[in-house]
Amino acid sequence: MTNPQNSCPACHQELDWDGQYHCSDCQRHYKKIGFCPDCDAELEKLQACGSASYFCNSCNELKSKSRVKFAFETVD
DSSP: OOOTTOBOTTTOOBOEESSSEEETTTTEEEEEEEEOTTTOOBOEEEEETTEEEEEETTTTEEEOTTTOEEEEEEOO
16 A cells, blocks of 8 residues: 655655555654645645545645645654
C-alpha cells in the first residue's frame, strides 16, 4: 500500500505502511500533510465513502487532490 511518491524526507527511500508511513532505513514514522496550492495553508482531509477530499479553511473551498502539495512530518 505504498506510493512511489511517498519517499522519506531524510534518506529518500520509499516509505512502508504499517498503519502509519514508516522508513525502515531511518526507523522513523511520518504523517502525510497536504498544503493548499494557492495559499500554502495546511488542508483538512475529508474522508467519506472511500474517497478523500481536501478543504482549505483559509480559502474556504475544496482543493483538487492532484493540485495538493504533500509533505511528510516526523511523528513523535
